[in-house]
Amino acid sequence: MFTTGSLACLVAAAGGYGMALVFYLRRWPYAGRAALAIAFVLQGLYLLGRGWLGGVFVPNPIFEGPFLLPWSIALIILIRSLVDPDAPIAVTLMLVIGLTLFSIFYPQGMIPPSPKKLNIWALFFFTSESMAHALFYIGAGVATMSLFGKTPADGHLTWIVWGFIAYTIAQVTGAVWCFLGWGNTFSWGARHLGSAAIWTFFAACLHMKFIPAWNRKNALVTIVGAMLVFFISYGNYLREMRFPRVGG
Structure with a gap:
């Protein structure tokens, strides 16, 4: 898989979340939602690629907490921003950025599943x-x-x-x-x-x-x-x- 062994999608996602935060703080909601959606997709691709870390597809690494949590928060924020464009999401977006950065420096391999x-x-x-x-x-x-x-x-x-x-x-x-x-x-x-x-x-x-x-x-x-x-x-x-x- 193209995402296997690479942090490129995850790093790009962190950058996209950062851009989304800047756009929201400058009150450019449409640009903010676009950046948020792109970052969300990139992080999703990274998660999908984690399934092939062992050479064959094993879903367990996709659901490892440090990697799945920021994506889950981003999913909720994205849905919330579409349902209520005026919803204040800057605080939780900062959290997504922080947790995504943590996941970048977290060990990327998978714990061999028993x-x-x-x-x-x-x-x-x-x-x-x-x-x-x-x-x-x-x-x-x-x-x-x-x-x-x-x-x-x-x-x-x-x-x-x-x-x-x-x-x-x-x-x-x-x-x-x-x-x-x-x-x-x-x-x-x-x-x-x-x-x-x-x-x-x-x-x-x-x-x-x-x-x-x-x-x-x-x-x-x-x-x-x-x-x-x-x-x-x-x-x-x-x-x-x-x-x-x-x-x-």
Whole structure:
């Protein structure tokens, strides 16, 4: 495949996201959307090429978190910009740029998948988890804007609701995958406990809406939740940098 072993598409995507941010800040929305769409396609091509890192197509590297997450956020931003051209997306676009740059310097090879990971439920889990994280980050971006009066005070809640739904799906699909691969649905390891902490936190965050004294603080809690997601997920990604890899 033309993308195999090359960072060209990913680097170009990072540049495209940067151009999109400049265009949006200069209030050129049409140029911004065009640059965002081009960067999104380039990053998608890079992800597709990762499937051939091992010489034969294996989908697992496509769904690796550090690479799939910024693309997932970009997908949501792109759809949002088409549905609502006036939506403030600069904050989340900055996040996409930062996470894409991180993925450029992240080890490019794939972790050789064991038979336990060559399972469709594993792909369902990683897809829903990355989409949930993306929605949580976007919700935090909207919450940040609300603190400056740029968006409604509760505008972030819709994103958190959908993120929570996606994350619940991730827990279910992850439990099925865990049962098929290891014979149990939960273990007292850092990965599972981190997922449980995130799910519990955002469950509490959503229920705060029904407590008047805490309702006005929900935006701050949402931002803290996104920081928790980042700390747990990227802590795992940094640990996985030491794993042996092939093809990169």
